[in-house]
Amino acid sequence: MKKVATAALITIGDEILSGITVDTNSSFIASELKKIGIPVKQIFTVSDDIGSIKTAMKRALDIAEIVFTTGGIGPTKDDKTKTAYAEFFQDKLTLDEETFHHLKQLLIKRKREHLLEINKGQAEVLSKAKVIQNDNGTAPCMVIEENGKTAICLPGVPFEVKPLVGEKIIPFLTEKYQLNHIVTRIISVVNFPESLLSETISDWELALPEQISLSYLPIGTRIKLRLTAVGNDKEALENELNDQISKLRPYIEGHVIAWDGNEIQVILKEILSDRNLTISTAESCTGGEIAKLITGVSGCSTTFLGGIIPYDFHKKIEILGVSPRTIEEKTVVSAEVAQEMSLGCQKLFKTDISVSTTGVAGPNTDEFNNQVGEVFYSIRVKDFEQTNRLFLPHLDRKDFMFFVAQRVLQDLVEILVKEND
Amino acid sequence: MKKVATAALITIGDEILSGITVDTNSSFIASELKKIGIPVKQIFTVSDDIGSIKTAMKRALDIAEIVFTTGGIGPTKDDKTKTAYAEFFQDKLTLDEETFHHLKQLLIKRKREHLLEINKGQAEVLSKAKVIQNDNGTAPCMVIEENGKTAICLPGVPFEVKPLVGEKIIPFLTEKYQLNHIVTRIISVVNFPESLLSETISDWELALPEQISLSYLPIGTRIKLRLTAVGNDKEALENELNDQISKLRPYIEGHVIAWDGNEIQVILKEILSDRNLTISTAESCTGGEIAKLITGVSGCSTTFLGGIIPYDFHKKIEILGVSPRTIEEKTVVSAEVAQEMSLGCQKLFKTDISVSTTGVAGPNTDEFNNQVGEVFYSIRVKDFEQTNRLFLPHLDRKDFMFFVAQRVLQDLVEILVKEND
Structure with missing residues (x-):
């Protein structure tokens, strides 16, 4: 096996440490690096402070x-990263003509040329940096190569980071390093408690070859089994993975709703597209979360025709034709x-x-005094219909909405997979 | 000033390092700690590996x-945290009777008593740990106190972490440490480029007293100015903050849409509740994101009556009464x-x-060949109406949906604030 280049990420910003902002850059960069075989060893999240x-x-x-x-490379006083780089690499900051030109063009395009002086x-x-221009922001990306190591200084705004990494840094690293391949498969298992699953596949897991590793990633009531193979022969890795999965199959077969795929909405979209099925959503207590997940997948418009969020109970009657008598007799959460x-x-x-959801996300009860955390959801596939109840009083509002949305899509995938067996 | 107790967080898991899962536990724990005056100094994200x-x-x-x-404290083989704790604190793992009883009760409640042996x-x-039972999962929380320091070992599942931290760890820390107060105010500024804003308020910023710090947190086109005051006299801190904000006011007044508040949907909800206004949403290219933001706020049901996602253009005609002729003449993105x-x-x-949105989130164009990244949104407040266009070809699908949703709510807040002036 060739030597694997590895990476470490440093996230700089008090807004992350204080919990105001969730760091999404790290997971984006880590995913991109994984695709070219560079594992991330560690992530450091530190304050906007030169010493740290x-x-x-x-x-x-x-x-x-x-x-x-x-x-930490914005125009304001709380941004200290470049100074830290200069001190660390014993270098100085100098005005770069090309960057200045690029900055000027960007400000002209935004009709903000009067801000040039402030943004200078x-x-x-850094004088020793290779500069990569940032088409979506005023702070450029710097690459410093020293003693066989590479340091890459990026801005913090996610929509500036994504194209810089995807279009510029990844091709640069691919060229520079002798890279290993990383091949991953994610198997989605349902109706199988994690501890029992672990026990059931224990012998298989212990016999896995050294280059393959296994992780358990529970999400809601789905367990994602992630198999990762690392090595320099991609085809051999894929064959080995397929081989191992064949051996795993008898232990878990009836519980698998997808043999590969991470997000449930992407797994669903593939099935719907393959079978030319259309879908719509009627969400009360999930408030649009299911529709948002489905529409987050590119190409969904051929399958997703629309959704309704009849939040107020009168809208359930007026728009969806729910019977007022049913509501009166059974309450709206039924x-x-x-x-x-x-x-x-x-x-x-x-x-x-x-699909439909009706429940009480909490923390307060509804006008019918239904229990906080109770939810009913219905899935209809042509003439088939299935209703389930969940009781999730331990989840806060956002987790409740997330859990229910995941579960509805997961159950729908399960129904569609079984139907096709 | 009293000595401030500080915290550091360690997130353990290959799923975070590989980018499959976004770490939300850290931001939750950091927010909770901030409320009791404990700042987080650093976050370490490491592999499921004893050495790391x-x-x-x-x-x-x-x-x-x-x-x-x-x-890393689940039942599976990739979970190594407890062993690392035992080695680090030179202690051993022993079966705790109370925890075993708790585990048994939990499995009985879940009708999974047959899994007791596997979960044992x-x-x-750790023999020296104080154990805190986890009502929502099988792995307990451990607290180790040694040499004036406290180590807290939590599970990784967010809905298990939240109640453990909120209901058990925070009260424990509040009692144990002499805590400082942290008072925060977040001012939302719009239509003010960050560099110009920074220049404009520069003199004021440089004159801030030592116990107050300022951060710039841009989100979409809104800049959140966060002022943080740390000290032992809460009232004095609040007075000082108010005093500083009074001094800041003349520089930014016309650009402020909220003098305190982090999430735009929470700021909006306060305004709507105060004025007894109701709201509905019609989302095409944002696919439910706006409704999801609004319904994520507890108590929204008195103001949010419902939403529609007429994704397919026929649904815009059938359900919302959009004229087929308008679509034919202007296309659906207009x-x-x-x-x-x-x-x-x-x-x-x-x-x-x-509010309504219609646009092309991409990466592919729509059936009318509209430009990827183009979006029109309309905001209607009683008889008043305002339409805007954005062109965001540099954003990927999810960022596009997020940016547009933020902007629509931000513009709505701006309209409502100005209306009330």
């Missing part, structure tokens, strides 16, 4: 060949209302499939 | 009094269609306010 940044750079460069920093500091870079909602939704959007 | 965990623990305990670990390892804890959608939405849900 320098210490993290030292440690990151000790454990990895490639170090990324994100954040953005065009200062199997019967869920069923009438999915039926009304299927008719309204004229789709093969419809 | 021990190294991170050593460094974390060097820089902070309190160290949290999350993850979950009841093993100011006119956005306007007819918000009008139709306002009528359908009978609300004071409605």
